Structure formats: structure tokens, C-alpha cells
Amino acid sequence: MSSLTPTNALFDALVAAGSISVEQRAVVEEEHARTGLPVEVILVQNKFADDEIVTKARGEVLGIPYADLLGKNIPAAVINLISRQTAETTKAVAFASTDGTVSIGMVDPTDAQAAQA
DSSP, X not given: OOTTSOHHHHHHHHHHTTSSOHHHHHHHHHHHHXXXXXXXXXXXXXXXXXXXXXXXXXXXXXXXXXXXXXXXXOXXXXXXXXXXXXXXXXXXXXXXXXXXXXXXXXXXXXXXXXXXX
């Protein structure tokens, strides 16, 4: 996970959603200051929030919509809109194509190099 997510905004979103408590936020902030680990990693490692909750909050903070692709049937023609090499390098996948618009999911949408690929 990228450390480019604005930390205070991420915490605010998670606390506002009731996903973490103010006390858990303080624990994560202390551990982040002590270890330098990204707050997203600390949240998950301490089981304060799971990856999906953190990812949704990151998307909210960054203004990027979250797409849950679990169990979705994506046609091969859509998946193949991105070459296998590019998909593996950028950790991205095309998951929908409608009216000339292709929807792409990325593991880390803050990765500028991947977004430009």
C-alpha cells in the first residue's frame, strides 16, 4: 500500500465511518511514528480494520471510486484490453467496457507510473 494517502484524512474517514475508534487511531499513530510503517499496514496488522475497509476509505480520501470485483464474471475480451505484461507490472485489470469507456481497477491508484501505463 502506498504511503501517499493523506494520513489524517484516512483516519478521519475511518473514525467517521465507525471502522476504528479514537483509541485505535492513537495506537496506530504511535506505532507509525515509532516504526515508520504505513498506517494502512498497521491498521490491518493490528486487526483494527481489514484490507477492504482500509481500501474503501483510501478511495474515499483520494476521490477514487472503489470497485468490488470479488465474484464478478469479467469477459476475457475485457480483461485482454490490457496486456498481461502491463497488468502484472502495474497491478491493474480492465473490468468493464461500456460505450467506449474502459473501467480499470488498480491495486495502488496512487502509483503515478502505473496510472500512465
